[in-house]
Amino acid sequence: MIYFGKSGADGAISDDLIRFRKLHRGDYASDLLEDRFTPRNTTRDAPEEKKITLTDVYSYVSSLQEAVETWYKMWNPFDSDFPSEIKLWLDKINRLPTSFFQPLVLMFLQTEQSEMNRIAFLRAIERQLFIMLLARDRYGFPFPLDYSVDSYQLAIDLRVGKLSAEKVTKHITDKTSSWLKKADFIQEIIVRFRSEGFYEWEGIRYFLFEHNLELQRRSKTDRPKIFWPEFTESKTDYVSVEHIFPRQARHEYWTSRFKGLTQKQKETLRDSLGNLLPLSKPKNSSLSNKPFPDKVDGKQDPAVGYRYGCYAENDVAKEKEWTPEAIFQRGLRMLDFMERRWDIEIGDEKQKKTMLGLDFMK
Structure with missing residues (x-):
């Protein structure tokens, strides 16, 4: 699990940025294999916050297997058992730059089974991705870092039950609408x-x-x-x-x-x-x-x-x-x-x- 901290007010590099960089460098693999799932964490005297059991390992492997299956369906929607409209919207999303939205889409499909809620979510994601692309120039990405980190935080909050599926979709829709309401946003485009x-x-x-x-x-x-x-x-x-x-x-x-x-x-x-x-x-x-x-x-x-x-x-x-x-x-x-x-x-x-x-x- 990835945890996002608060930005410091003293000008230091924020916890958000550190976690974001680590995620994109693949440091999460080192965290799992070198810090979480290690022999020392199975012993009786292991720190309580790091202690793991065979049940923990089994649960993680089972969760990983489920995620792999969903991940395949995400990227190959027409080779999945998803309803036709979900296939259609996943296909659209796959044609857009989606790297930092992928964990959120994965988590949503795993935790929410309502077809109506899934479609509303995918439509909101596709709209936000397109508008990001519309506002993106050839020389850089104008959105602040927190807009990118935001999707990872939503995935975590959805996973732990802090946010419902409906609230995640509303958050994305409201965020997109807030950009469009800014006086200079469309004008700059x-x-x-x-x-x-x-x-x-x-x-x-x-x-x-x-x-x-x-x-x-x-x-x-x-x-x-x-x-x-x-x-x-x-x-x-x-x-x-x-x-x-x-x-x-x-x-x-x-x-x-x-x-x-x-x-x-x-x-x-x-x-x-x-x-x-x-x-x-x-x-x-x-x-x-x-x-x-x-x-x-x-x-x-x-x-x-x-x-x-x-x-x-x-x-x-x-x-x-x-x-x-x-x-x-x-x-x-x-x-x-x-x-x-x-x-x-x-x-x-x-x-x-x-x-x-x-x-x-x-």
Whole structure:
């Protein structure tokens, strides 16, 4: 068991930080094998707080076996006996950076059997992870340490009965909502995406994948057209997230429709959310520079045409032209989806235009 202390007021390294570092270095293994489960702790004169019996060892091994089984189900939900909706939310969580939430998810699944409570918990975790990713830049993680340590403390409190499953879920939901209520939280996100665009954002694949799932839901079909392992696979000279208006836009189709814009404005349009498209099959990057009609129909290779791709590609294929206005309008629709899906309030159309980096457009 890991214990978290209080932060010192004298500027010294806090107990929280020490425990957090130890956990990530794997010192818990040394604690178990060198300090807890040792021959000297089985003797009569062992310190009372460290004394162990065969029953203690058996209980620990049994608990470990149960945890291993649950851990496997967590990471392979579709190979488990979990209900379908729990499988769905675990699958989503597994596509996000989850390292410090894993012990909490494990503990929740082991201690809480209500399907309704499990789903509410997993939804709250997924929302918090996404919003953390939304607020995360390429150079660091802006959240204070206590937000990371918090999940470990919740796991402990749930395990020892200090908190109920419902209170754990409420704590996570309230914590996430408290971030969003801060006056500068959303504003800082808007400003950062305005200056950096969406293409380099760590969460772009997760967001595009979820947006594609929403379009699939609207189509009222169960047939998936894009698969996460293939979508996230890295292959030289191939792309799985495409700039519809391409990086090398030398064809007359592009120069005529994006004329009058500065180089900086063109670069901003390229990396704006509405210009980024998930591909059901990785495409040779050279094909990304083709004019829009060729991209839609796949003149050279029909297999990579938008018309024959995933739901997001099919949606873009409905457009007659691809222009700055088309990029803006699609970006607005995608931010509207973000607001609905993760219960975030970005703001009015003007705020969204700023977040898309397109406030230079009239």
